[in-house]
Amino acid sequence: xxxxxxxxxxxxxxAVARRAVAEGSFVxxxxxxxxxxxxxxxxxxxxxxxxxxxxxxxxxxSELDALAAALxxxxxxxxDAARRRAAQAYTPPAKTE
Numbered sequence: 001x002x003x004x005x006x007x008x009x010x011x012x013x014x015a016v017a018r019r020a021v022a023e024g025s026f027v028x029x030x031x032x033x034x035x036x037x038x039x040x041x042x043x044x045x046x047x048x049x050x051x052x053x054x055x056x057x058x059x060x061x062s063e064l065d066a067l068a069a070a071l072x073x074x075x076x077x078x079x080d081a082a083r084r085r086a087a088q089a090y091t092p093p094a095k096t097e
Contacts, residue, residue: 007056
């Protein structure tokens with residue numbers, strides 16, 4: 001498999017993760033960093049970079065940025081919801097006369 005194909009596969013993984021986040025699901029990216037490291041090491045070993053690799057890496061970087069933004073937004077929403085639940089749990093019941 002070429003390095004460009006590896007980039008496309010990684011972008012596909014990111015697309016699946018972004019869809020899951022958009023649906024409100026949590027994603028498990030365990031091992032993804034290893035796959036990126038393997039790709040980077042393979043590219044570093046090349047005597048000459050393939051002409052399409054810069055485009056593929058730029059696209060991969062953009063997809064990663066978008067996923068990071070989606071995960072950050074999801075974490076913010078979860079944090080806000082947790083704060084609301086905690087506030088409700090510790091709010092004394094309304095007094096009725």
